[in-house]
Amino acid sequence: MTDSNRSRLRLGTTGSGGRLSNRRRFLKATAGVGAGVSLTGCLGQYQVLGGTDGEEPVKIGLLAPSPNSNRMGRSMKQAADLAVTHLNEEGGILGREVELVVGNTKESSLEARREYQRLILEENVDATTGVFSSEALLSIIDDIAEQQTLHLTSGAATSEVSRMVRDDYERYKYHFRIGPNNDIDLGRIQMDFLTEMYEELGWNSIALLAEDYDWTEKPWEVYQDRLADTDIDVVLEERYPAATNDFSSLYDRVEAADADATFITTAHTGNAALLDWQLPSKRSFGFGGVHVPMQLPAYYDMVGGLCRYAVSQTSSTAKTSITEKTQDFVTAYQDEFGGKNPIYTGYHTYDGVRAIAHAAEESNSLDSDDMVGALENASHPGYAATVEFYGRDSETPHDLVYNYGETVYFQWQENENGEGVQEAIWPPDKKTADYVTPPWLEA
Structure with missing residues (x-):
């Protein structure tokens, strides 16, 4: 990485003589500790979390799924490594070196x-970030509350934990979501895109589809609320079974209903949904929505180009500038990791590590209660979005605020070199290309 790239990524001058937290957080045994970590003989050894002598490193814990093999987890790990490297080049946090400790959640x-x-109990981390799946986040939220240790989620979208913060603030206030937007806002994003773009896309009639997983419930509710007020004709709607691996009969119904497009919400079933759109013959409707596998920068090659002309949502593409800092992160990531592009979990994890550092510097403390206060007052450009959280009296406290324009819908297109590229088609100020109608659908 060049020195110029490193300097562009600097958050600002870090203090070296700030007051360190003198709060002594005693370990609390949780109901499930016996399943993972025994407290026998450990209380005396780990009575105080985080050093306060000014010499011990500030430890940030990352929870990521199989970071050596899972693409989402790998991008989280690489982005966190990069953030720690940059922080240490800038003087660390409160004048102390920063150390990353990784927890492999193994999906x-x-x-x-x-x-x-x-x-928390063995590595004595001062704060945590990461967590890809909603199920994983729900499994640790009570531990986060019990340990009173700041956590910034950078992958899971469930708003259930946000409602827990709202309903019992003092207990659950240690949770923030640095990104992506929560499941309710994901539904709003979908509807903002569709209602603004359906005429340009030629999607006047749609088949509304979503895999029947918990994470699609809130977006589905938003669809029902918003679509009734549009001129879009919903000719078919279905939350299809979670085990679906053959979309032939469903797509036959979509074609029989004469839908212009399938507007889908999918993660686990995304590959089958995409491939059956093109194989064994090309279906007579467009394809788009939220398709998590298509967010992978390598997806075009993974499916032999069969995602060409398909549309999906993501936090950013390698060509997009969500904030003035986004491209600095993309360039640094590419320089550090052999030209590879980050996945959305990487963007948010980089912001997560940076936000922990920002909270510590702003509050001049590593005390979680002090850092919570700093984050509640945060409002500054991050690398994936503006770092700003909903207030404690909102529907989803401590979640990343949805700012129109700080998200991207892209279409997989092919460049002049025959390479697959994620071209942003919405919102207007983020566009890198116009939408291209699949040639087999052109009149």
Whole structure:
């Protein structure tokens, strides 16, 4: 990485003589500790979390799914490593070196809880970030509350934890979501895109589809509320079974209903949904919505180009400037990791580590209660979005505020070199290309 790229990424001058927190947080045994970490003989050893002598490093824990093999987890780990490197080049946090400690959740809720407890009880981390799945986040939220340790989610979208913050603020206030937007706002994002773009896309009639998982429930409710007030004709709507791996009969119904497009919300079933749109023959409707696998920068090659002309939402693409800092992060990430592009979890995890540092510097403390206060007052450009959280009296306290224009809908297109590229088509000020109608659908 060049020195110029590093300097562009600096958050600002970090203090070196700030007051360190003198709060002594005693470990609290939780109901599930026996399943993951035994407290026998540990209380004396780990009575105080985080050093206060000015010499121990500030430890940030990252919870990521299989970071050596899972693409989402790998991007989280690489982005966190990059953030820690940059912070240390800038003088650390409160004049102390920053150290990253990784917990591999192995795509398991049980393992997520075990690893969270290990990070807190054994590694003595000062704050945590990460967590990809909603199920994993729900499994650790009571531990976060019990340990009273700041956590910034950078992957899971469930708003259930946000409502817990609202309903019992003093207990759950230690949770923030640095990104992506929560599931309710995801539904709003979908509707903002569709209602503004349906005429340009030629999607006057749609088949509204969503996989029947918990994470699609809130977006589905938003769709029902918003679509009734539009001129879009919903000719078919279905939350299809979670185990669906063959969309042939469903797509036959979409074609029979004469839908212009399938507007889908999918993660687990996304590959089958996409491939059956193109194979064995190309279907007579467009394809788009929220499609988590398509967010992967390598997805075009993974499916042999069969995602060409399909549309999906993401936090950012490698060509997009969400804030004035986004491209600095993308360039630094590419320089550090052999030209690879970050996935959305990487953008938000980088912001998560940075936000912890910002909260510590703003409050001049590593005390979680002090950092909570600093984050509640935060409002500044991050690298994936403006770092600003809903207030405690809102519907979803401590979640990233949805700012129109700080998200992207892209279409997979092919450039002049035959390479697949995520081209932003919405919102207007983020566009890098116009939407291209699939050639087999052109009149």
